[in-house]
Amino acid sequence: MARKHMILAVVLGILGMATLAHAGTIVAVNTNSVACTATNGGTGAGLCSAYAPTAVTFNNQALANYPGVASYTENGFTFTAGGGDGFAIVNGEGPGYNKEPGYGTSANDTTNYISTPIPGGTTNQGLSSYTINLGMNAYYFGFYWSTIDTYNTITFNFADKTSVSYSGLDFINQFGGTAGSTSSFVNFFFDSAVTSVTMSSNDTYALEADNFAAQTPEPTSMLLLGTGLLGFAGTRKWWKRG
Numbered sequence: 437m438a439r440k441h442m443i444l445a446v447v448l449g450i451l452g453m454a455t456l457a458h459a460g461t462i463v464a465v466n467t468n469s470v471a472c473t474a475t476n477g478g479t480g481a482g483l484c485s486a487y488a489p490t491a492v493t494f495n496n497q498a499l500a501n502y503p504g505v506a507s508y509t510e511n512g513f514t515f516t517a518g519g520g521d522g523f524a525i526v527n528g529e530g531p532g533y534n535k536e537p538g539y540g541t542s543a544n545d546t547t548n549y550i551s552t553p554i555p556g557g558t559t560n561q562g563l564s565s566y567t568i569n570l571g572m573n574a575y576y577f578g579f580y581w582s583t584i585d586t587y588n589t590i591t592f593n594f595a596d597k598t599s600v601s602y603s604g605l606d607f608i609n610q611f612g613g614t615a616g617s618t619s620s621f622v623n624f625f626f627d628s629a630v631t632s633v634t635m636s637s638n639d640t641y642a643l644e645a646d647n648f649a650a651q652t653p654e655p656t657s658m659l660l661l662g663t664g665l666l667g668f669a670g671t672r673k674w675w676k677r678g
């Protein structure tokens with residue numbers, strides 16, 4: 437069973453007036469962020485959420501390069517390794533071609549971050565992934581994403597047991613960036629509660645992320661509104677049960 441699901445990308449931060457139009461709508465914003473501070477994401481962590489406190493920094497954790505870790509919990513967020521090599525907690529550029537968010541820019545993240553697959557792990561292992569249980573019904577989710585890549589995929593799992601996946605290319609197309617060269621703090625707003633998010637990347641190359649934030653209260657008719665919304669359709673599927 438599947439039904440059409442809309443994702444809307446806001447190219448510019450928008451103040452507005454309208455309300456969310458469709459159940460299950462996702463709005464992605466890649467322009468709004470703040471510089472991280474010592475108390476919000478950590479000094480030198482690059483960009484943090486402009487909408488919610490940073491909940492996951494990995495900053496006080498031992499690095500976990502090959503063979504990575506199976507599970508990690510910080511501030512109520514639980515990360516569980518999925519297929520392939522799973523994930524590792526790393527710093528800087530690693531042997532698995534991973535690059536920290538903000539690589540090569542003034543917003544370079546010099547702190548620990550998460551990478552899937554794990555640097556130095558198996559090559560050509562196929563799809564590596566991890567799932568973040570948010571520990572809440574989230575109407576907002578954001579993180580600092582390094583070099584948004586075509587082989588990255590994000591799957592949003594809704595409380596109603598549906599899910600929807602988007603590739604890095606989907607976001608690149610909406611944000612107008614260039615694959616493999618654009619780091620962004622990305623913000624996602626939902627009008628239907630999301631309980632977990634699965635991050636995956638294909639083959640040797642990585643999906644790198646840091647400074648996760650989420651929020652339960654539906655952010656007031658937010659930004660969603662107004663003009664400048666670009667939409668495209670995805671297919672929202674029911675989770676397999678049993």
Ligand SMILES: [Ca+2]
Nearest residue numbers: 493547548646
């Ligand atoms: Ca960090």
